[in-house]
Amino acid sequence: MSGLAIGDVAERTGLAVSAIRFYEEHGIVRPLRNAGGHRRYDRADIRRLSFVMIAQRLGFPLARIAALLEELPDERRVTKADWTRLSTQFRGEIDARIAALERLRDRLDGCIGCGCLSLESCALHNPDDAQAKEGPGPRKLLDEDGQLPG
Amino acid sequence: MSGLAIGDVAERTGLAVSAIRFYEEHGIVRPLRNAGGHRRYDRADIRRLSFVMIAQRLGFPLARIAALLEELPDERRVTKADWTRLSTQFRGEIDARIAALERLRDRLDGCIGCGCLSLESCALHNPDDAQAKEGPGPRKLLDEDGQLPG
DNA sequence: GTACTTTCTCAAGTGCGCTTTAGGTCAAGC
DNA sequence: GCTTGACCTAAAGCGCACTTGAGAAAGTAC
Numbered sequence: 367m368s369g370l371a372i373g374d375v376a377e378r379t380g381l382a383v384s385a386i387r388f389y390e391e392h393g394i395v396r397p398l399r400n401a402g403g404h405r406r407y408d409r410a411d412i413r414r415l416s417f418v419m420i421a422q423r424l425g426f427p428l429a430r431i432a433a434l435l436e437e438l439p440d441e442r443r444v445t446k447a448d449w450t451r452l453s454t455q456f457r458g459e460i461d462a463r464i465a466a467l468e469r470l471r472d473r474l475d476g477c478i479g480c481g482c483l484s485l486e487s488c489a490l491h492n493p494d495d496a497q498a499k500e501g502p503g504p505r506k507l508l509d510e511d512g513q514l515p516g
Numbered sequence: 517m518s519g520l521a522i523g524d525v526a527e528r529t530g531l532a533v534s535a536i537r538f539y540e541e542h543g544i545v546r547p548l549r550n551a552g553g554h555r556r557y558d559r560a561d562i563r564r565l566s567f568v569m570i571a572q573r574l575g576f577p578l579a580r581i582a583a584l585l586e587e588l589p590d591e592r593r594v595t596k597a598d599w600t601r602l603s604t605q606f607r608g609e610i611d612a613r614i615a616a617l618e619r620l621r622d623r624l625d626g627c628i629g630c631g632c633l634s635l636e637s638c639a640l641h642n643p644d645d646a647q648a649k650e651g652p653g654p655r656k657l658l659d660e661d662g663q664l665p666g
Numbered sequence: 667g668t669a670c671t672t673t674c675t676c677a678a679g680t681g682c683g684c685t686t687t688a689g690g691t692c693a694a695g696c
Numbered sequence: 697g698c699t700t701g702a703c704c705t706a707a708a709g710c711g712c713a714c715t716t717g718a719g720a721a722a723g724t725a726c
Contacts, residue, residue: 471610
């Protein structure tokens with residue numbers, strides 16, 4: 367009746383059913399239940415899950431994503447302005463990552479050109495680039511701040 | 517005497533001693549041993565480790581990195597041309613990632629502008645972008661090919 | 667030569683993000 | 697009504713990338 371079953375959500379988002387339940391354990395979605403105890407999702411949930419997928423692609427740890435979604439007013443009363451705010455923050459993140467990659471590329475170009483064979487000094491041993499991390503190593507996420515400004 | 521101790525390498529690269537040993541188990545470096553059985557590293561090893569750090573930042577799984585390094589001729593006789601080839605391949609990877617991020621950004625701009633509240637359809641439910649993944653989720657690495665062309 | 671630090675090996679543990687398994691219950695089609 | 701498939705919970709397992717711990721040997725500083 368009202369709401370999608372978990373299997374439908376899985377199909378629409380491309381996530382595994384188990385992953386969706388896992389996200390619920392982490393407070394990312396809070397579906398209603400029908401009389402039989404089955405989860406029922408609405409479009410807001412799908413939106414949240416999609417947001418998770420994008421954020422993960424950008425290397426955000428789940429805990430951080432959960433925290434961000436927590437800031438949205440009420441689970442089922444999110445306005446256009448709320449999503450716009452979130453999206454705009456993400457835009458900033460994406461821009462930052464693009465800039466970091468461009469710096470790395472330029473640095474690497476230098477290495478290729480000069481043949482110095484010293485990646486460690488020209489591309490890596492450069493403190494301000496150490497913050498411009500990309501993909502998250504498991505442990506890297508902890509002591510680092512690939513965070514959204516908000 | 518000849519070669520650096522593991523602690524020195526740790527200090528120079530910023531890696532933990534345990535991580536360096538871990539990489540050795542995975543064939544990424546093969547340091548010599550002194551009379552007492554202690555590892556001795558040279559500059560080539562540091563270069564390899566630096567390469568690992570950069571590649572990881574780009575989201576490459578260790579196994580893939582190890583395979584790439586495996587292709588380098590002899591552990592201690594790597595030429596400028598070898599490194600240049602590797603670096604050039606990486607440049608391609610970086611360019612691809614920048615392009616993917618730019619596509620995502622443009623897509624997101626559309627969402628912000630139109631206020632459609634449908635991230636799932638405009639930013640995500642788009643097959644050709646599903647391949648343009650960024651950071652590697654644990655499982656994502658398996659069925660995916662954020663690979664170097666070489 | 668004694669004290670202290672570093673390194674050694676090997677095994678077990680950790681954190682994240684899920685998946686799998688086991689043993690059931692619920693819902694939909696015939 | 698009955699069967700078949702989707703769903704339920706709880707607990708355990710997995711893959712990656714490391715870290716930690718224990719006990720011993722090697723190196724270094726005085």
